[in-house]
Amino acid sequence: TQLLEQSPQFLSIQEGENLTVYCNSSSVFSSLQWYRQEPGEGPVLLVTVVTGGEVKKLKRLTFQFGDARKDSSLHITAAQPGDTGLYLCAGADNNDMRFGAGTRLTVKP
């Protein structure tokens, strides 16, 4: 079983729609990160959240860390085809980083 559960596993939407993807765990993390991965490449960091209840915005992307630091969400406003990719959440756990299985997002023009 994954330490971090991400949902949905797949998401296909039209350009201009809004979406939210989730990252949930039964464990508490000191910090949680979101990465985006494109085909043939390694993941690239989008954001790190550290404080329970924290909200961070990165242009059209809004990240939220749950109050108990066990879960997080990523909301994308007015999705664009360039947002297509695999979105991974990762939690720091005793000197190593554990990843969820990811949400594969496809934004159709």
Added chain:
Amino acid sequence: NAGVTQTPKFQVLKTGQSMTLQCAQDMNHEYMSWYRQDPGMGLRLIHYSVGAGITDQGEVPNGYNVSRSTTEDFPLRLLSAAPSQTSVYFCASSYGEGTEAFFGQGTRLTVV
């Protein structure tokens, strides 16, 4: 800026063969890790290191060995390749726990 460099990018092995995947970083990061990525499984941690001379096991260490003789290099050794080790392997480095992880471009390994 080279960042994290992995070699080779592609490799085909026969069952039972051994090989070493190379990983080097030029950012003076203490933390380095190896992950494998399989469809629907995300990234699973194989081994990691918090500094030269220190290594530890992750979620799926069986069949793999690592060493960390220098800060820069963290090779991953497959002792006797099995078809179940067919995967894409990523090396990552970071400054410390919970900090941004920088990934290499991956090694696509096929074991036949």
